[in-house]
Amino acid sequence: MKRRKITGTHSTFEGINATPLIDVVMCLIIFFLVVGKLATDRGYAVPLPGSAVGQDETSASILVVTVAQRADGRQTSGSIWDRLGITVQADGEVCPDVAFLEAAVRAKLREARDTSIQVRGDKFLQFGQIEPVLRACGQAGAKSVRFATEKEP
């Protein structure tokens, strides 16, 4: 009986071994899925102010509140955000008004009491535009916030 070895004889061309290629491509797909999800969850990318000191995030539960400058200046809902010329997002979801933001913060705090509220504010804003957002977080029961800043050497 003649045994045929699978890998022993390669006298004829049998095609490219696709296994490593598939492995790598699968890993790349997973990578882009994860990165894509991270990118959408963070909301608008805003230019953050710089600081030479700061702490890393330690809390497991995070709510990202993004305060971005409204570029076109058009009024959409006539809310306080419109009058201030800002757009506010909580975990990537646009907040049409203060009540929506408060509800988002409250729900997150109910889920985990030690939720860290990350405020990502555009560095070109004035404090008066950010303050109503802080007040809304306070109204919802948050005791502190963390201002996201760009690391400076």
Place this chain on the structure above:
Amino acid sequence: MSTARRRKRESVLRRRDALHNYTMHFGPNMTPMVDIVMVILIFFMATAAFMGSEWFLKAAIPFEAGRGTNLSKNNDPLAIPLKPLDVLMDAGADGRTVVTFLELNRASVEEFIARVSQFPRSQATSELEVVIKPMARVPYADVVRVHAACDAAGIYKVGITMPRQTDAPAINP
């Protein structure tokens, strides 16, 4: 035909490719594992670069309006409560931010940073409570600069709130 005899017969014409070499090796094929490990390595390097570019400044905020700021709980009932130091920030006539803090009166942000960095590195400094009170027209970036200066000086109990009417500096801009 035994493997040894066949190898001997083919030895002259045998093609030297990777798979031929593989048959002569013991142990598992490492190639797919190395591929995947390399991709995972690149993934973690990329995410580390994403995560490492920013950090956070913690600030207390006035919560559930009407009860005022609650920077810390005092555990000792006999301890004299620390009066928080106010940092009043306003926009000056030329548009630059001015700071009123301790003996500084409408000084520049640079002067404030120099002043706060003189605080001794001690337990007392780390227990200080500072409340930053910026007016509405102060740039947010300057508020962060002042906050970072406090953090760098070892003052970690920082609060941020809008100034009340009574907090307004006496001197007009």
